Amino acid sequence: MLSALIWLPVLGAAVVSCLPASQSHQQIRAGAVWLTGGVLLWTIWLLTQFDIGNSGLQFREYLPWIETLGLNYELGADGLAIVMLALNSFLTWIALLSSSQTTERPRLFYSLILLISGGVAGAFLAQNLLLFFFFYELVLVPFYLLISIWGSDKKSYAATKFLIYTATSGILILAGFLGLVWLTKAADFSYQSVLGQTLPLGLQFILLALLIVGFGIKIPLVPFHTWLPDTYVAASTPVVILLGGVLAKLGTYGIFRFGLGLFPQAWAIASPYLATWAAISILYGAMAAIAQKDIKRMVAYSSIGHMGYILLGAAALTPLALVGAVSQMVAHGLILALLFHLVGVIETKVGSRELDVLNGLLNPIRGLPSVASLLILGAMASAGIPGLAGFIAEFLVFQGSYAVFPWQTLLAVIGTGLTAVYFVILLNRTCFGKLDNKIAYFPRVDWSDKTPALILAVLILFLGIQPVWLVRWTETTTTALVATMPDRAIVVRVNAPSASVL
């Protein structure tokens, strides 16, 4: 069942890339949209079959592959993976809906996006460390090509920077995985084989550090973030939706699954530092966003800040904070997709992303009133206004983290306030004020421009009003994860044992 989520898009990518040149762009796009729509429906069906009371892996699949290497085809989904899969399927569909109807070289473009969808699904489902790494790295090349071929300003520079950073991330993660298996002398790279092995705490810290830095580049966390603004700005709208909505989640998923999941002892000791790191990321991202003049770059920096909430929740290690962190992954993916889609529409229609140029977009006749209205909603969701998905996620993180890390949480709350500051700046400059007569000859906003944003907005609103649909999938898994953690107080009081169980 799970394999379909990987191989359907991959097969689709193969078919699309082999289509004859006589196929029109619209036909190729429609085919890709239908295919990803089918994958999304399949994911929804999986959700209906998912047992939310079971914290273990479900829908497991196993196929021996290269057993001498310890690499086997092992798939499974728990409460963490299932929501990430849903996010991936949904945002891939949205990204394709938001793609331009006049993209050049459509066969290559859409096949790369489908390949990414399959690769990301594979990474979320993989229960073998090498298999995870395989899928994790698989998506880099399509992303590199999508940025360098269909990107805008400084696309080659941005694509190369992205490749260097994320390849470094991959090397660190591979080193961590190899170290883990070799040092523990585990039978193979299966996740389950590694669990339960013993390792000295010092080595745990080293391996955990490798993974945190590796995944921290992908998220990214400050100071490994410098690839993000250039890459996000250079990438086209559908690609940036996947970068921010899905690829960044691979990083946070990796932190949860392999950092928190495999090194609970070391994680518990490192958590105060991780929480402080999260607070720094949040404040840095927000303050950098305030300083931006380019709205796409502003949203990109806001993403850095918002990913910090996930790390804060993971560091706090309370059931509420962990649920909040996973909810934030979903909420951030949806909100970021909405914001990037709208920024893309504004750029296409107005021809600028500069705050000093944009103005009065709410003008009902000559402006982009529907786009501006949805942008206001997206900004409100990102700023954590109650009634929207962003509020639920952030509130759960704060509520769950405050008892453990009060100062870091308070700093994160200040970060939320700063989020409101830069979004007020953005909205005030772009949506309100007087429309400039000299530039206000924008093309009409079509339904194809509005539809992806409307779907995202409805979902953000729904999850804000009915948050149970956001948290119900992961609650059991995250609670079980917390139950496996050592008592933080004991760890602090007593010297850590020389060897502990992973």
Add this chain to the structure above:
Amino acid sequence: MTTTLAASTIAQLPPSTHEFADIIHRLESGGAMLPDTPENLMQIIGLYKAYAVPMDFYWRDLLYIAEHVFLNPLPFFKYFISQDYLDRPNHYAGETADLRVWRGRASAHPELLEFMAKGETRSKLPRLFHHLWHDRINMEFAEECMRSMLWHGRDMGMGQFDAYLDSEEYRQNADRAIKAYFKGNPAMLGLYKLFPEMFLEQVRQLSYYSNLGLFWEVMAPVFFEMSDLYDEGKIASVPDAMNFLVNGIFAIAGRPIYHHLYVGDECYEIVPKSKGFMWLYEAALPYVEAVFYRTSPFRGTKSYNAQAGQVPAQQKDFHYGVLYADKFPVGSAGIPPTLLAQDMLHFLPPYLVEYYQQHCRGEDDMLVQLAVSFQRSMYCVTSAVIQALRTALLYPLDDPNPEHLLANRKFFESQLDRFKRSESRIREIQSQEYR
């Protein structure tokens, strides 16, 4: 009267060094501030026609309010014009005209009657429903223009009409009319006794209702006739259109401006015709100054902060009129210019609808496109007023005396000085791309 004499003027005077030298040379050649292009001509004539139909309602209702609704304390139905006023013959149209400007009918325009019956919803609902749904001719714009004339009237120093409103004779006339209107109504008469100045000020406003109604009674047939002449190919250029307006202005200049009140069969002359107030000086010129140039910072078009000095302290410095207005936010807040644009939208000639559909967002922003065309057409009307004033006060354009031509030029330059302000749209209308 305003024949084209570019060669003689340019030969006798050095080129103007004014910021708008090209436009001044065009005026000296008998042209308008608006460039002479077929596209401009089509826009302005089409808009004159679209403007004239609601204007045919405006003038009738303004006179209805001034002469019948008068000081009704609850004037809920002041826009529900009586059949008598719809049938009231225009003095410049139809067989019964004093001076037949338009060859069409004297009573209300057929397109107006059809719209009043069905509205844009094309349904024969009770009139009140159409009214509440704003599916009607919006008198708010006409009243805003009237208030501009009243408000700026004291300050403009033009004519004698406004000064007459402060005279003892006017007070007595108004007093007689008020007492007659409220005869048998002790409550209102008691209030009048307590607050006579308040009632008097309301009557002054009603006199401006009448003033503007009488002004537009002339302009509606002028615009209808221009539209017909354009359709017949007899107006073929922007100067042709402007000259028709100039000739019309002079032909009708002497039309009396008055204010009568009818109570039953009795007529009360509040501003008698015998005072000799003339259409040109007491209505047309004040209207142009108050509405085209000044008006007021309309609520909703843009936020003005008076405390921050964004609204001038002196009324004479106001420049919010159609020649300066930013047409882009039209449609924002149900403000009077928006409502006028909405009114005109219903009566656009087919060629203009087709033209708008080909530009910008077509149907979606037609309100803005027609508002910009309206701005162009009012620049043409203002050009006609400037040329008419030059004719009345100065010298012909083909005058052989260079000193006279220099005086003409100084006059044109002084007129165009008013458009040096950054918010003036004279620069924009020189380009066809301003839509």
